Amino acid sequence: KLSAYVEASGLSDIxxxxxxxxxxTAELSFSDSGGRQSTLLTGQRHIVQAVDIDTLLEDERVTYIKMDxxxxxxxxxxxxxxxxxxxxPKLFIAAYHHDADIFLxxxxxxxxxxxxKVYLRKHPYVPAWELNFLAAV
Structure with a gap:
């Protein structure tokens, strides 16, 4: 859906x-349940190709990273x-998945x-636990 939207919208810089x-860079194993209940596993169920940002983007100049x-x-x-x-880059990073994330x-x-400068942002909608960090120079 995202690829089709980007192409249809003419957003060639995305x-x-x-x-x-x-x-x-690694292969990660997830459960096959899909959706919000998918979890990273140590056993093998569904293998996903993973890459680190530095390898993926090499010499690209990144200005914004959003991550949940x-x-x-x-x-x-x-x-x-x-x-x-x-x-x-400006960072918008989920802060609520692990208790220690709010500090670490x-x-x-x-x-x-x-x-x-790092700010903690609470979204004004459900789910109530949705907290994110915004970092910018």
């Missing part, structure tokens, strides 16, 4: 990659650390780009 984002990757935010940020250090994610963002 690139779509059908990959999971992770801390490194169901608890893999820290791993995905680690896989984009060179891109983030180099380009200092902004600390990691500041480790990469000390000048980031």
């Amino acid at each position: 690139k779509i990659f059908e990959r999971a984002i992770w801390k490194e 990757v169901e608890g893999a935010e820290m791993e995905a940020l680690k896989g984009g650390k060179e891109q983030i250090k180099r380009n200092k 994610l902004p600390l990691f963002m500041w480790q990469l780009v000390p000048e980031y």
Whole structure:
């Protein structure tokens, strides 16, 4: 659906990659339930190709990264650390999947780009737990 929308809208500056984002290039195993109940597994059920942001985008200049990757935010940020250090993109990162994320994610963002100003944003709609970090220089 996203690919069709981008093509129909003439948004030629948007690139779509059908990959999971992770801390490194890997094959990840998920449950086959699909939807909101899909989970990362150690066993094999449904294999998904994953790539880190640094490898995927190489020398591209990234200005904005939005990420809600169901608890893999820290791993995905680690896989984009060179891109983030180099380009200092605005970040919009889910903050609510793990209790420690509310502390660990902004600390990691500041480790990469000390000048980031990090804000916590609560969406005004359901679900009530939807909290996100916005980081910008």
